[in-house]
Amino acid sequence: xxxxxxxxxxxxxxxxxxxxxxxxxxxxxxxxxxxxxxxxxxxxxxxxxxxxxxxxxxxxxxxxxxxxxxxxxxxxxxxxxxxxxxxxxxxxxxxxxxxxxxxxxxxxxxxxxxxxxxxxx
Amino acid sequence: xxxxxxxxxxxxxxxxxxxxxxxxxxxxxxxxxxxxxxxxxxxxxxxxxxxxxxxxxxxxxxxxxxxxxxxxxxxxxxxxxxxxxxxxxxxxxxxxxxxxxxxxxxxxxxxxxxxxxxxxx
DNA sequence: ATGGAAATGAAAATCATTTTCATTTCTGCT
DNA sequence: AGCAGAAATGAAAATGATTTTCATTTCCAT
Numbered sequence: 001x002x003x004x005x006x007x008x009x010x011x012x013x014x015x016x017x018x019x020x021x022x023x024x025x026x027x028x029x030x031x032x033x034x035x036x037x038x039x040x041x042x043x044x045x046x047x048x049x050x051x052x053x054x055x056x057x058x059x060x061x062x063x064x065x066x067x068x069x070x071x072x073x074x075x076x077x078x079x080x081x082x083x084x085x086x087x088x089x090x091x092x093x094x095x096x097x098x099x100x101x102x103x104x105x106x107x108x109x110x111x112x113x114x115x116x117x118x119x120x121x
Numbered sequence: 122x123x124x125x126x127x128x129x130x131x132x133x134x135x136x137x138x139x140x141x142x143x144x145x146x147x148x149x150x151x152x153x154x155x156x157x158x159x160x161x162x163x164x165x166x167x168x169x170x171x172x173x174x175x176x177x178x179x180x181x182x183x184x185x186x187x188x189x190x191x192x193x194x195x196x197x198x199x200x201x202x203x204x205x206x207x208x209x210x211x212x213x214x215x216x217x218x219x220x221x222x223x224x225x226x227x228x229x230x231x232x233x234x235x236x237x238x239x240x241x242x
Numbered sequence: 243a244t245g246g247a248a249a250t251g252a253a254a255a256t257c258a259t260t261t262t263c264a265t266t267t268c269t270g271c272t
Numbered sequence: 273a274g275c276a277g278a279a280a281t282g283a284a285a286a287t288g289a290t291t292t293t294c295a296t297t298t299c300c301a302t
Binding site: 126156157159160163 | 279280281282283289290
């Protein structure tokens with residue numbers, strides 16, 4: 001078993017606690033970190049096993065890693081220029097919770113993203 | 122633009138209305154249908170465009186296609202067995218709309234999925 | 243210092259999905 | 273019927289994320 005490389009977790013945090021393995025890798029490269037893609041994957045997997053990060057899926061199926069426990073937020077993304085705004089989702093949290101309870105689900109998480117065209121585009 | 126090959130839809134129905142592209146393809150092969158994998162993919166994409174089937178994701182990121190009603194809804198998915206419940210998202214619709222307006226976004230859409238462990242697992 | 247375990251990463255393998263492109267099948271039209 | 277252009281098809285190659293392999297390096301306890 002491999003343990004997580006601490007620089008990976010720290011980079012994920014710096015990325016806003018929400019990124020894919022490839023993004024974490026590229027970010028570390030840009031910052032001059034000497035690390036292989038394989039290690040990034042292994043570290044993220046290990047963090048998921050330890051329940052330190054959540055594993056979610058983008059719409060295209062790419063895995064995205066999100067820090068657990070952290071007060072999480074949602075995104076409002078411009079389909080045209082990619083600008084992203086972090087938004088609060090209080091209503092969503094309640095909705096997810098009540099829906100899950102209603103159907104007897106436990107260990108519940110959720111994803112919610114809003115996308116559209118921003119005022120500049 | 123290619124239109125959906127009707128045999129693909131009929132196979133998806135026969136598969137219980139819930140299968141991946143690869144599964145639909147293998148099923149058709151076993152039944153002696155002469156069809157290429159490419160056409161299966163194209164047909165399923167087209168069915169998604171026409172909102173005749175829903176596109177969701179397995180835990181491993183593989184796309185699964187699922188016949189579903191035409192009303193807008195969200196999903197509650199079991200991470201363990203894959204059971205899926207269609208749920209209403211009235212609160213989400215309002216949230217997405219108000220968040221988008223607040224930040225000047227237009228042509229807005231959204232995704233929202235809840236995942237957890239169902240009562241049977 | 244030393245031996246074994248754990249970590250690392252480059253390259254190859256895997257696997258779903260998409261793209262390319264040449265061929266075949268339809269279509270409408272004369 | 274015959275013909276041209278459009279649409280559909282599928283085999284093979286390309287893509288892209290993720291995993292595996294395996295040889296090398298780093299750690300750690302002795």
